[in-house]
Amino acid sequence: MKILSFLAMGVLLLANIDHSKVRYGDITTFEEERNDKVGTIESKQVYYKIPAYQKVRTGEYRKGTAKYTNAMRESTMEYRRVLKATAKEKDLKLIVEAGGISDYPTTDITPTAISNLNFNF
Secondary structure (H helix, E strand, O other): OHHHHHHHHHHHHOOOEOHHHEEEOOHHHOOOOOOOOEEEEOHHHHHHHOHHHHHHHOOOOOOOOHHHHHHHHHHHHHHHHHHHHHHHHHOOOEEEEOOOEOOOOOEEOHHHHHHOOOOOO
């Protein structure tokens, strides 16, 4: 019964976060009362700066090819790595896509994430 009460309370506390837009962190451990820090990100801007993704966007790699698949995998791995590094650097509990949270203080971490990209592929 206590677990159900906790979960019900958690849903009420998280009513202003779109769960599908959480890009990093565990929403079940997020606590407003603890003033957990939340960053927002514009993922497209970060992806556009990843060299492997640039090759996909420009059409250098065609969808369905091994090069395309590898470039997308590499891009996603770099995106995840940069989210983790930025969260650690900024002491963030969650990173949410821009527009995915309201009525809670946030910091736009997009520029920091871009500066944390590893261009040595």
